[in-house]
Amino acid sequence: MAKYEEVSVRGYDEFCQAVSERKGKDIFAYFSGDKDDQGKSWCPDCVKAEPVVRGEMAHLPEGSVFIYCQVGERAYWKNPNNDFKKTLKLSGVPTLLRYGTPQKLVEEECFKADLVKMMFTED
Amino acid sequence: MAALCRGRHRWKKTNCLYVPTRNLTGKYDYDLVVIGGGSGGLACSKEAQFGQKVAVLDYVDPTVKGTKWGLGGTCVNVGCIPKKLIHQAALFGTALKDAKKYGWQISEPVCHDWATMMEGVQNHVRSLNWGHRVQLQDKKVKYLNFKGSLVDEHTVKGLTKAGKETILTAKNIVIVTGGRPKYPTNIPGAVEHGITSDDMFWLKKSPGKTLVVGASYVALECAGFLTGIGLDTTVMVRSIALRGFDQQMAGLVTDYMETYGTKFAWKCVPKRVDKLSSGALQVTWTDTQTGGEHQDTYDSVLWAVGRAPETKALGLDKLGVKLNQETGKIVLATDESTSVPNIYALGDIGEGRPELTPTAIKAGKLLARRLAGQSAELMNYDNVPTTVFTPLEYGCVGLSEEEAEKRHGKDNIEVYHAFYKPLEFTVAERDASQCYIKVVCKRFGDQTILGLHFTGPNAGEVMQGFAMGFQCGATYSHLSQTVGIHPTCAEEVVKVNITKHSGLDATVTGC
Numbered sequence: 001m002a003k004y005e006e007v008s009v010r011g012y013d014e015f016c017q018a019v020s021e022r023k024g025k026d027i028f029a030y031f032s033g034d035k036d037d038q039g040k041s042w043c044p045d046c047v048k049a050e051p052v053v054r055g056e057m058a059h060l061p062e063g064s065v066f067i068y069c070q071v072g073e074r075a076y077w078k079n080p081n082n083d084f085k086k087t088l089k090l091s092g093v094p095t096l097l098r099y100g101t102p103q104k105l106v107e108e109e110c111f112k113a114d115l116v117k118m119m120f121t122e123d
Numbered sequence: 124m125a126a127l128c129r130g131r132h133r134w135k136k137t138n139c140l141y142v143p144t145r146n147l148t149g150k151y152d153y154d155l156v157v158i159g160g161g162s163g164g165l166a167c168s169k170e171a172q173f174g175q176k177v178a179v180l181d182y183v184d185p186t187v188k189g190t191k192w193g194l195g196g197t198c199v200n201v202g203c204i205p206k207k208l209i210h211q212a213a214l215f216g217t218a219l220k221d222a223k224k225y226g227w228q229i230s231e232p233v234c235h236d237w238a239t240m241m242e243g244v245q246n247h248v249r250s251l252n253w254g255h256r257v258q259l260q261d262k263k264v265k266y267l268n269f270k271g272s273l274v275d276e277h278t279v280k281g282l283t284k285a286g287k288e289t290i291l292t293a294k295n296i297v298i299v300t301g302g303r304p305k306y307p308t309n310i311p312g313a314v315e316h317g318i319t320s321d322d323m324f325w326l327k328k329s330p331g332k333t334l335v336v337g338a339s340y341v342a343l344e345c346a347g348f349l350t351g352i353g354l355d356t357t358v359m360v361r362s363i364a365l366r367g368f369d370q371q372m373a374g375l376v377t378d379y380m381e382t383y384g385t386k387f388a389w390k391c392v393p394k395r396v397d398k399l400s401s402g403a404l405q406v407t408w409t410d411t412q413t414g415g416e417h418q419d420t421y422d423s424v425l426w427a428v429g430r431a432p433e434t435k436a437l438g439l440d441k442l443g444v445k446l447n448q449e450t451g452k453i454v455l456a457t458d459e460s461t462s463v464p465n466i467y468a469l470g471d472i473g474e475g476r477p478e479l480t481p482t483a484i485k486a487g488k489l490l491a492r493r494l495a496g497q498s499a500e501l502m503n504y505d506n507v508p509t510t511v512f513t514p515l516e517y518g519c520v521g522l523s524e525e526e527a528e529k530r531h532g533k534d535n536i537e538v539y540h541a542f543y544k545p546l547e548f549t550v551a552e553r554d555a556s557q558c559y560i561k562v563v564c565k566r567f568g569d570q571t572i573l574g575l576h577f578t579g580p581n582a583g584e585v586m587q588g589f590a591m592g593f594q595c596g597a598t599y600s601h602l603s604q605t606v607g608i609h610p611t612c613a614e615e616v617v618k619v620n621i622t623k624h625s626g627l628d629a630t631v632t633g634c
Contacts, residue, residue, distance in 0.1 A: 102250030118260050
């Protein structure tokens with residue numbers, strides 16, 4: 001049995017839905033630019049960070065939730081008024097955060113396996 | 124195995140195998156172990172790169188009420204940061220009242236919600252805890268949430284919350300454990316029913332009607348912001364306010380607070396605190412001037428009667444680290460070294476050091492560089508500016524008037540002063556009687572500035588630039604040659620020209 005639950009969502013509404021269905025849980029969310037049919041994201045940093053983040057997922061705490069969220073196409077993301085930027089206060093992709101806490105890793109910080117592991121393992 | 128266990132070898136448990144942590148060349152686990160992850164400790168450990176192996180131990184003993192917090196020390200969690208944010212919340216309250224005079228149609232009554240404010244403040248504090256954590260990791264500093272104590276001059280014991288022990292050896296050790304608020308020792312009910320600043324910044328519910336006991340800047344700043352957000356607040360002062368600060372300025376600060384609604388019980392000493400069946404706290408106190416006893420009820424009692432250095436659990440006496448008998452702080456040389464080689468200390472725990480974040484940070488960085496052999500620069504503790512964030516802020520650098528008189532003689536100093544009115548107060552119809560500037564200079568020769576004092580809005584912002592001038596040895600003539608920026612409060616500093624000696628009215632008239 002998996003220690004944590006992995007959920008895949010696309011767009012802001014689906015993200016909020018996934019969160020609201022899991023109230024009270026320790027939720028980690030990874031935001032990435034949309035992947036094309038070949039599975040490649042328009043965001044080069046996201047392409048670089050994903051294997052690093054996935055490589056540390058074995059350290060996710062028991063009972064936690066990992067939401068993989070594709071935010072949208074490049075044009076949507078570039079708009080400063082998109083819901084992720086306005087409401088969730090995301091400043092860039094990739095972003096890895098612990099929902100409901102100030103813990104987050106943004107862009108190049110996601111390339112560092114030790115920082116990702118730190119977020120998954122420390123309180 | 125046992126035969127090898129002798130002398131200076133230290134053993135670290137790894138499963139069932141005992142591994143020596145100091146090899147035959149005498150190498151240690153770490154080049155530097157820092158005990159305390161506050162302003163000084165974090166600055167020191169982050170600066171200590173240059174290929175050094177560094178560990179920082181940070182641990183917070185919960186308060187009597189159970190309050191605890193994350194990495195970053197007093198400043199980040201229960202000091203400067205939340206204080207300034209809540210002070211800002213209170214200033215907004217005053218600004219809202221002023222705003223009506225400036226044309227804003229604000230419907231009364233305007234109320235303040237403690238929980239909303241605290242959520243914002245605590246979110247920011249937590250983001251700082253996380254930011255520090257990321258920085259330590261980034262700079263390859265090992266962070267351990269252990270309570271550190273000294274075993275010998277190269278060995279530190281770390282204790283987890285669960286009581287698990289770890290031993291670390293280090294070439295150099297820096298003690299940066301700071302201090303915690305004191306509770307009064309002879310007042311029944313003080314510990315059980317009162318709180319300190321450690322609790323105040325983490326309260327989930329508003330403290331309500333509050334009695335603040337003490338007259339330090341902590342007491343006055345807290346009482347100031349509580350009044351500002353609309354709470355019934357009383358300050359109980361045993362003797363004088365802001366001991367150590369210029370007393371004329373201290374009087375202006377408290378006068379302003381009294382005008383703006385903070386109650387003061389001067390020359391009063393609490394005797395006991397009892398909890399009533401309603402949950403309210405009944406405080407009995409003595410008015411030392413009349414001898415009379417009084418009582419009143421409060422929702423909260425905040426003790427702001429001083430801070431004690433965190434040295435008890437460190438094991439310093441075992442090592443012979445010299446402490447100042449009176450204060451309990453660690454005696455330090457100018458290079459932050461203690462009486463024991465390889466053990467250093469800085470920040471609030473150091474005897475004779477200012478209890479300020481910027482000095483701890485700077486001293487920490489310089490020490491790290493010296494220990495790595497990168498520099499010989501010592502910390503300069505002179506000319507340190509500071510600001511008290513009471514409702515009327517007070518910023519200063521250099522000597523108080525009384526200290527200048529003591530050192531140079533009353534006839535050898537010249538005090539330029541001015542009462543001014545911030546332009547913003549005019550339309551708002553606000554009383555500016557306590558907005559004041561004082562420049563204490565040598566009377567003869569160059570008229571070097573010995574001390575600069577300013578009460579008014581944004582005093583910290585005003586003082587920072589003047590502190591640089593002070594550091595450069597500014598004289599009265601430098602000051603008067605500087606053209607003011609108009610219209611500001613700060614320009615009044617460069618325009619001071621009335622001396623106390625002249626006896627003339629020091630009130631500035633409009634331009």
